[in-house]
Structures are given as structure tokens and as C-alpha cells.
Amino acid sequence: PEVKAPSGSGGLRVYRRMLARSRLLNLLPQLCALRPSLAMSSVTGTVTIHQPLNYRAGARVQPADGGQAEDVYEPATGRVITKLVSSGEKEVDLAVQSAKAAFKIWSQMSGMERSRVLLEAARIIREQREEIATLETINNGKSIFEARVDIDISWQCLEYYAGLAGSLAGEHIQLPGGSFGYTRREPLGVCAGIGAWNYPFQVACWKAAPALACGNAMVFKPSPFTPLTVVRLAEIFTEAGVPKGLFNVVQGGAATGQFLCHHPDVAKISFTGSVPTGIKIMGMAAKGIKPVTLELGGKSPLIIFSDCALENAVNGALMANFLTQGEVCCNGTRVFVERKILDVFTKEVVKRTQKIKIGDPLLEDTRMGALINRPHLDRVQGFIKQAKEQGAEVLCGGDLYVPDDPKLKNGYYMQPCVLGNCTDDMTCVKEEIFGPVMSILPFDTEEEVVERANNTKFGLAGGVFTRDIQKAHRVVAALKAGMCFINNYNISPVELPFGGYKASGFGRENGRAAMEYYSQLKTVCVEMGDVESVF
């Protein structure tokens, strides 16, 4: 109901379908109206946060050994919205100890008891959807339209794992002479979650929901660029009834993350971020022999065959490149187009890209907001400059965008960009840009395109558009990527496992699979007879 899809907009239809999965969604505007929320009063450029941003033992706290306060920006305006105090070793330890104490209570509860608390947390998120989405938009710069979808995926994730919490079980195995064995699926203990800035609330839910469902506690460190909404999540967990200290937030950057990873009482690390940081995380996990989930970057291929439904393929390419200003790990940024339809496809993609409404992310009709910060915007611009130098042609966009509204003039906006005349050896085709930049690459045969699509160090995602269903399955089977789409792109039903191959990481979030990454198997061997010793 809150999503108004212009007619013929297939990408938005997909999003609407995802949202329509909740009957309760119809009630959301009324529910929001009952609660005096941040959303009611906020316009871009007005919100400032003064509350402490760490969360420990069920309350917001200032870190016990905080360093110097750093500015946190509103990407839409370039304005400082809050100050972030990084947590030192002492604060990280206090958070871990708090989690350890809560783990003792939570891990002894039945799956059904945990389920009820997670369902209540999901309900509160739904109720506060508008407020959380608004805060996410203010802190991240993505459009409010998209932030609402992120929040919906977040509560759906909690509901999904609430449903699975009661089903966590082992098996019974018959042995000779009436003896038997059984297995218990047990929680790991205190899990560390470390998040990226592109989906701050959603990344936290994708980690917290399966972790808590399995009986673990968590200490979460968001990106220092987006510290705000995860503290709301912590408050919501407390309000829903988790033991105080079960979900804690420590703020800070690399140093805080390192204290967390090295902490001897942290049993597992779940990391979302870049490949270079992922390598460091794995090194730290190796030192402590800790299991690790790595959700890293990508440079995913999207393959458009000439027998596709063209409008769907164009919509798919837009969805694969321009959500969240292109700052999406699984984006299909290498768009391989069969040469027969290269011109017609490219023309349509360019036309649609030029129509994307850029601007104030809190306005209802905005579809592209501001990039996360000035250095990142400069970096993306640098990729486009280099692409031109290497022979790519800018078919549209690529320049900075300055909105008419004076309060937005210091925001970090750019026009979404489509690059033509690309070749596989160009930097824009090889490296993750993490901005709104699509590279179009022509191909002639299936065999050729599969080989080129796999010719990358990454392996997060991939997609194919074709009406030939045999070809579609054959191609995705050949793609070396963890998350593949046929005739769609970048939707994320929480029931489906998500994660990478190769340098894009390992472990899975979402789906039943994630339960394995937040639990461990204990085997119990039971003797019903006498013990026969060989000695």
C-alpha cells in the first residue's frame, strides 16, 4: 500500500510483491500514526542525535574508555548528525562479559520460548518501521522508499528465524546391543557481528536473528559511518524481552573490531564488508580457532540473452545496479548483452537510467539518494575517470549531481552512470566500484559468456535473463557464484541462503543454512551394556 509502482515498472513490482507478503503491512500507516515518531517530524537536514550510541546490559551507555569523538554525517546534506565515540578494549570486554552473562539464561531457554521473544521483536520493528526507515535514510543516504523495504526484510528475517528456533534439534542413532547415540545442536556462545554501512539495520538483523534463534548472545559493531539504527535494534530486543546484555553494540572502527575479534570469550565472528578487511578478520579468527562467516564484496555478472523478455531484462539490469546508489555487494555490474540486442537493450537502459529521480532521500518520489560520504563519492568518480581513460564510453550520467534545494548542496550525489564500449580488462569491469556505475559488455555465444562471467576473483552473485528455461538452468549451474538469479535480480527473500564463492567469502546468511553457522553439533554416545576393555 505504501509502495506506489508506476505502471510498467517491473523492478518495483518485484519489491511490491516482497512487501505484500505481510498482511499486516496494510495496517502500518495506522500503527505508525499511533506512535509519536521521529518520522513524523523529520525532514532532511534537521535531525541531530545526542544519545549515547553504545548499548550494553540493556541500556545505552557511553563507552567506559572512549577515544576522541568523530563526526558522523548525513549524506544528503553533508551535515554532522552525531558524534561517535570509539570503544576501546575495556568497553569491548564489558560488552562481551555482559553478553556472556545473558547467554547463560538465553541458551537454557527452549527454542519456542526464544521464538516468542523474536516474534515480539519483529512486531515492534513493524510498528516502528517508519521511524527506523527514516533514521536509516538520514544516516545512510538511501531513499526512504528503499529503507522501508530494508526494514521489512529485517522483521521478516526475525520472523523466519523465530519459526526455526523451535525446530533446532539433533538426531537419534541406534547402536548395537540397545546402545545408542544422539546429537545435540548447541549454540556457540558470544558471537561477534561486524557490519558494513550499506544496509546497517538489515545486516544486523541478518546476523542477530539466526544467532539469537540458536541460543547465542551477540556483540555487534556497526560501521562507524552508520552507527544509529543498530542501537534501535538493541533497544527493541530488550523491549521484546531478551535477557539484558544478550545483544550489545560497541561503536568504532578497525581498532574496536580488532578488540572484538581477538577477545578470548568471543566464540564466532560474522563479518560483512570488503575483501581486504575480510582477510584480516580471517587471520584474527585463525589465531583463536574461531569459526567465521565472511560476506564480502563482488563484481557479479548479469547475462542478458537475446531471447529474454526485454522489458524484464532492462528492469533487472536497473535493479542489479542502482539500488542504494549502487552500493550493493551483490550488484550485477558486469552486464553481458548478446550482441544481437545490444543496441536496443542499451538504448532502453540508458533512457530509463536518465529518468531515475535523484535528490532528497526523504522525499517519497526520490529513487536515488546520496552516496555514503565524500571520499567514497570521489572514489567512484575516480573509477569513471579511469574508465574513460581506458576507452570506455559514458553513455549517460557519471557527473556529480547538485540538487536545486539549497540545503542539499553539500550532499554526496551523482548521476547514475552507464558505460559502453567496455572490455573485460578495464578496471571498471574488474574492480568493485560500489557506486551507481553499470558496465555493458557484448557477447556472442553461451560458452564464451560463461567463461568471461567466471573470469573474476569474486563469486558473490550472478544472473541470467532468457525465455529458454534449459539454457537458464545450464548457465546458472556453470556460474561460480553463491547467489544466482534467473529472470530477476537483487530480491532477497529471507528463506533463501545468501553468500559467496571464491573471494566473496563463505558461510551463509538467511535460509535454514544460516542455523548451521550459529550452532555446533555435540554427539553423545550412550552405552546400555557393560564396558569391555581391551586392556
Ligand SMILES: NC(=O)c1ccc[n+]([C@@H]2O[C@H](COP(=O)([O-])OP(=O)(O)OC[C@H]3O[C@@H](n4cnc5c(N)ncnc54)[C@H](O)[C@@H]3O)[C@@H](O)[C@H]2O)c1
Ligand atoms: N556479501 C555481503 O553480504 C555484503 C553486504 C554488504 C557489504 N558488503 C561489502 O562491504 C564492502 C563495503 O563496506 P565497508 O566499506 O564498510 O567495508 P569495510 O571492510 O571497510 O568495513 C566493514 C566493517 O569492518 C570494520 N573493520 C574495518 N577494519 C577492521 C579490522 N581490521 N578489524 C575488524 N573490523 C574492521 C569496519 O569498521 C566496518 O564495521 C563492500 O566491499 C561490499 O561489497 C558485502
Ligand SMILES: C[N+](C)(C)CCCC=O
Ligand atoms: C538486499 N540486497 C539488495 C539483496 C542486498 C543485500 C546486502 C548486500 O549488500
